[in-house]
Amino acid sequence: MHENDRHRVILSAVQDRSLVTVIDLCTLTGASEATVRRDINTLDEQKRLR
Incomplete structure (x- = not known):
């Protein structure tokens, strides 16, 4: 997944959930920790992220 796509996924996950772990984001993006x-x-x- 390209960097811009990962950033969109990360921002979306953070908006949708009250708690997101690095492992969750790894699973969603297929990227390493x-x-x-x-x-x-x-x-x-x-x-962009707070």
Whole structure:
């Protein structure tokens, strides 16, 4: 899955649920924990994830 697609999935999951784990996001995106954590950091830096 491309980075932009992962970001959309992560943002959608966070909006839909009160609690989302890195493992949940790995399952949803098919990405590794390291990749998901990097994506979370990127989204946080962009102020898109709070």
